[in-house]
Every structure is written in C-alpha cells, then in structure tokens.
Amino acid sequence: MSAHESLEIELKFDVDAGLPAPDLAGLVPDGRVGEPATYLLEATYYDTADTVLARNRTTLRRRTGGTDGGWHLKRPSTTKAARREMSVSFDDAPADDGVPTVLRDQIASIVRLGELVPVATITTDRTVTSVFDAEGRELAVFCEDLVSAESLLPGGEVTRWAEWEFELVHGDGALLKRAKAFLREAGARKASSVSKLARAIGSTPTDVERRAAGKKSTALELVLFDLAAHRDALVAYDPLAREDAPDAVHQMRVAARKLRSVLTSYPLVIAPEQTRPIADELKLLGEVLGDARDLEVALETNELMLAREHAPGDLVGVLIEGERIRHERALKSMRFALSTERYLALLDDLDHLVDAPTPGPDADSPAREVAAEAIAASYRRLKKAQRNLRDYDAWSPDWVEQLHTIRKRAKATRYTAESADSLRRSSFAEIGAFAKAVQTQLGVFNDTAVNRARLAEVAERTPLSPAAMFVLGRIDAREEARGRKAVKAYRKL
Known part of the structure; x- marks a missing residue:
C-alpha cells in the first residue's frame, strides 16, 4: 500500500x-x-x-x-x-x-x-x-x-x-x-x-503547556517538565521513525534514553514503584531502536569509506547491499515492536506518570538542590571511571572496554546536566558541556571499534577476492587511525 x-x-x-x-x-x-x-x-x-x-x-x-x-x-x-x-x-x-x-x-x-x-x-x-x-x-x-x-x-x-x-x-x-x-x-x-x-x-481541550522550572521550583516540577518534553518528543518522532525519515530513529532513541535518564537520575522525586517498571520498558525500547540506528550508522559509514576506494563488486555487495538488508530487517523488527500493545501501554504509562505522579521523598525539595546532588553524583561516577582507566594497559581489550564505560558514564552525566537546563546554573552547563565533549570523542572511537570488528568478521567469514581483501585492509587502517585520533582528542580534554 x-x-x-x-x-x-x-x-x-x-x-x-x-x-x-x-x-x-x-x-x-x-x-x-x-x-x-x-x-x-x-x-x-x-x-x-x-x-x-x-x-x-x-x-x-x-x-x-x-x-x-x-x-x-x-x-x-x-x-x-x-x-x-x-x-x-x-x-x-x-x-x-x-x-x-x-x-x-x-x-x-x-x-x-x-x-x-x-x-x-x-x-x-x-x-x-x-x-x-x-x-x-x-x-x-x-x-x-x-x-x-x-x-x-x-x-x-x-x-x-x-x-x-x-x-x-x-x-x-x-x-x-x-x-x-x-x-x-x-x-x-x-x-x-x-x-x-x-x-x-466544536473546540476540543488541548494539553496545557507546562512552564519551565525556575529558581523556586520543586524537584517534582523540574522532573515533570523534563518528562513531558521527552515524552512529547518520543511521540512526535514515532511516525517518522516508522517511515525511516532522516535521523528520526536516532532522535526517538535519544528521547527514550533521556526519559530513562530522568527517572534514574532522580530516584526519590517520584515513587520508585511507579517509575521502575517504566524505566525498564524504556531500556528495552532503546535497545530495539538501537539495533536499527546502529545498522543505519554502519551503512552510512561503509558508504563513506567505499566512496574513497575503487572497491570491487564483491566487497560492495557485502558492505553495502548486505548491510542494507540487515538494516531493513532491523527496521521491520522495530516497526513490529512499535505496533505491539506493550509499547502502546508504555506510552499510556508515561502519560499517567506525567499527569498523576506519586510523589517521592524529594518531591517538594528545591529543584536546584536535588539537581545539584544528581549531577554531582553522576559526575563522580564519570571521574571514577576515568581514574580506573589507569589500571589497564593502553589499547588492551580491558582498556578499550573501560573507554566504553567512560563514554556511557559521560552520556549519563550529560543527560542529567541537561535535565536541569531550565534552572540556568552555569556550573550545571559546564559539567554538561564537558560530558558532551567526552561522549562525542569516545563515541567516534566506539564507532570505529564496532566498524573494525565488523570488518574483521567479514574478512574471516566471507570469501572475497584478493582485490577486495586489499581494500578491506586499507579501510581498516583508516578506521584505526580515526579511532586513535579520537582518543587523542579525548585525552586533551
């Protein structure tokens, strides 16, 4: 149709x-x-x-x-x-x-x-x-x-x-x-x-626009404002993600991650028995969207890498046509997941959470104080992960895995800091900017690591012509260089 x-x-x-x-x-x-x-x-x-x-x-x-x-x-x-x-x-x-x-x-x-x-x-x-x-x-x-x-x-x-x-x-x-x-x-x-x-x-009632949290807002007001904004983004990107519009799957996954981040960063603002099941469902949704998004990125990367080469047809078939088929399968699985009663029930639960939250112990506390504690805690976890990197030999598998942990901690710190943007505190913004910079550089490195693992899998499992293997080696070398450059930029931070 x-x-x-x-x-x-x-x-x-x-x-x-x-x-x-x-x-x-x-x-x-x-x-x-x-x-x-x-x-x-x-x-x-x-x-x-x-x-x-x-x-x-x-x-x-x-x-x-x-x-x-x-x-x-x-x-x-x-x-x-x-x-x-x-x-x-x-x-x-x-x-x-x-x-x-x-x-x-x-x-x-x-x-x-x-x-x-x-x-x-x-x-x-x-x-x-x-x-x-x-x-x-x-x-x-x-x-x-x-x-x-x-x-x-x-x-x-x-x-x-x-x-x-x-x-x-x-x-x-x-x-x-x-x-x-x-x-x-x-x-x-x-x-x-x-x-x-x-x-x-006749006229129909519309959702009341929520006011951004200010200096005198409570923690509950801050959390509800953020939850409503990210819920609205999730719903808005849903139809665009289904049709695979540019960047839509990525933005929908970001919305799901930010929703979960708010719930986990402020665990005592809304009663955990109400937020925990929703956070678990959001994690699963993020994984479903992530499968489609990761293959989308891989396909785009392969197209860029091969554009610089006179790649033989058998390599193009594996890295472009093969990845396109995998991406289409992931999109099909994503569309199925977005049509299930489980996903639609999650959206209803999000609405209920925003409209009728069960206040937790920190609900009436000043938003600035609760946000400061949440950001500080997340920042401490990030710095601890960075210190732990010294325990591993550079470029060893454990060292690379720790960089992955640092990237995830940086993303969590960034999202927590951004959740308090409406409070307009420069110290929050500075931590968020630092975490974003860490996430960006290590995100590039992670992409290259994933790409190189996929290239190694292709080389091992797929019969390729000598010309294809030569080009595959060149691409791997460029990805290694790109990853090392990203790590160098991270270290400068």
Whole structure:
C-alpha cells in the first residue's frame, strides 16, 4: 500500500454565503486564472470517542468527489501556515477495507489502543479556480466552499457555513501574503476554526503547556517538565521513525534514553514503584531502536569509506547491499515492536506518570538542590571511571572496554546536566558541556571499534577476492587511525 505525502500551505477565511469572489488574476503580474470547476465533496472524519486526534491537531478522513478521493491524514508541521498531509487513494485502499494500515501506523502513538469511529460527516460544495503566472505555471488554487457538517458525537448538531481557502501549489510566501490582504479587502474574515472538523465538532481541550522550572521550583516540577518534553518528543518522532525519515530513529532513541535518564537520575522525586517498571520498558525500547540506528550508522559509514576506494563488486555487495538488508530487517523488527500493545501501554504509562505522579521523598525539595546532588553524583561516577582507566594497559581489550564505560558514564552525566537546563546554573552547563565533549570523542572511537570488528568478521567469514581483501585492509587502517585520533582528542580534554 503506497501513500503520498505533501506539505499543505493555505489560508482559510470565513465569508458570508453568496459573497462574490474577486478576480485573482491581479495577484500575479501578467497572471491569469483558469476556468472554475465545481465539485461535491463528501467526507467522513474518524477519531476516538474522546477525540484524541483532534486534541493533537490531527485529522483523518475518507473523502469522495473532487480530484483526490481517498483517505487523508493531516498533521501539524514545523513550517508556518502549513500542515503535513498524507493521502492514500482508493486504488491503494479499497473502500470497504477500513482505515489504511499505513495511516493507522502514523497515528498509533496518539490513538494507541483506542478505536477509530466516525465523529463527523462533512459535505462541501466547492468551486475551484487556479491562479497561473505569465508562463502558465499553476501557483495556487482558490476554493469557494459551502459547507454542511454534522457532528456524530453525543449531542452533536448540523452546522452550515461558507468559507474561502487559498492554497499554494508552486507559489511562494510573497504570493500568500498578497492573497491574504487581497481576500480580506474583498470581504473575507479570519477563520473561526483551524479546520472544518474543528468547526463541526466544536473546540476540543488541548494539553496545557507546562512552564519551565525556575529558581523556586520543586524537584517534582523540574522532573515533570523534563518528562513531558521527552515524552512529547518520543511521540512526535514515532511516525517518522516508522517511515525511516532522516535521523528520526536516532532522535526517538535519544528521547527514550533521556526519559530513562530522568527517572534514574532522580530516584526519590517520584515513587520508585511507579517509575521502575517504566524505566525498564524504556531500556528495552532503546535497545530495539538501537539495533536499527546502529545498522543505519554502519551503512552510512561503509558508504563513506567505499566512496574513497575503487572497491570491487564483491566487497560492495557485502558492505553495502548486505548491510542494507540487515538494516531493513532491523527496521521491520522495530516497526513490529512499535505496533505491539506493550509499547502502546508504555506510552499510556508515561502519560499517567506525567499527569498523576506519586510523589517521592524529594518531591517538594528545591529543584536546584536535588539537581545539584544528581549531577554531582553522576559526575563522580564519570571521574571514577576515568581514574580506573589507569589500571589497564593502553589499547588492551580491558582498556578499550573501560573507554566504553567512560563514554556511557559521560552520556549519563550529560543527560542529567541537561535535565536541569531550565534552572540556568552555569556550573550545571559546564559539567554538561564537558560530558558532551567526552561522549562525542569516545563515541567516534566506539564507532570505529564496532566498524573494525565488523570488518574483521567479514574478512574471516566471507570469501572475497584478493582485490577486495586489499581494500578491506586499507579501510581498516583508516578506521584505526580515526579511532586513535579520537582518543587523542579525548585525552586533551
């Protein structure tokens, strides 16, 4: 099943029914407008009974009529005045098969185990006019809509209204700005709702924005602010990770790790019996995401290394095609894990933790004091691991393993320090910056160690041509040099 995703950038206005549309040709120098086309659009909108999609500014509909009949999922975007739209045509999703799986996966982290049911039906009598530039390129479409909507929620009503939409096709922000002023002058008003569905079912409650912890905040307020932020990041990256968007798996794993770090760094702020099971589940989630992420990094590294060589085909097959297959398998396993009831229950438990925590002994203590103790404890563990490195011979297996321990301790210290960013203490920031620098350099060394182990495995287990073995040796030498350079940079810290 295939889906098409695009960025919808549009303006929406309320208008009086029957208000004549202005001539839009004047928006573009030497521009023109096409012949108006009229369509009857009939849509059914789906959500849970408690409208969790609407609360997350997300809409899911099945629509017939017009030029894009099918299923449409619309979500917020980081681009101003824009929304992300994913669509599946009826050719790819037969009408009687229900919500397409590809769209269900995209909203799984929001809907979870909730049942999707029709919440509104909306019929739109739409007249569409295209705006072209002097070269005949379509810049935008202007829609005059007469809307009739029926809410299917308890106590729902039928409402009718008229609105205008101006959506960019190949136009730019300057055209959008001109169109806004032009249409307002013609009698259009600011839209009373962000979407037709919002107007049909009425306003829905949204999550209250949490205030960042300050000088007088309690430890519980600090922890809850951090947990909410990382929970939101985890949920936001979930659909992107499923489709293997750039850096999405990595960022989702970071969010899971930071959540676990907050829980383990402040063990007495929230009751352990509430946090411990969640921390254990987050550890498992991090491992699942880590498998996919590590193979993603390995594949990218192999591509960069071979780009500098005239590598024979058998080596390319092992280091590129073979790793790509392993990566795809890891992604498949990750997607399965993200679709299990266990993972969805973890998201529910995180919500409950943020909304209804069981206070621990340190809950009402000043945030600065509790954070200072947590950061200091983590920093002491890092320094102890660094001192213990002296007990091993340089470049011995035990010495290399201790560098790995130092890297993990540095990451823990960094995350703990960053959890107190909102307190704005320079000493916390300095420790976090130092830990980040250690983690970065030893992370490079760890990557090279992992890569070299994989190269050695390939050399031992895979029949390769002499030319391939020669190139493999060159790559191994470069990785060894890169690792030694990273260790040297670490020692300077």
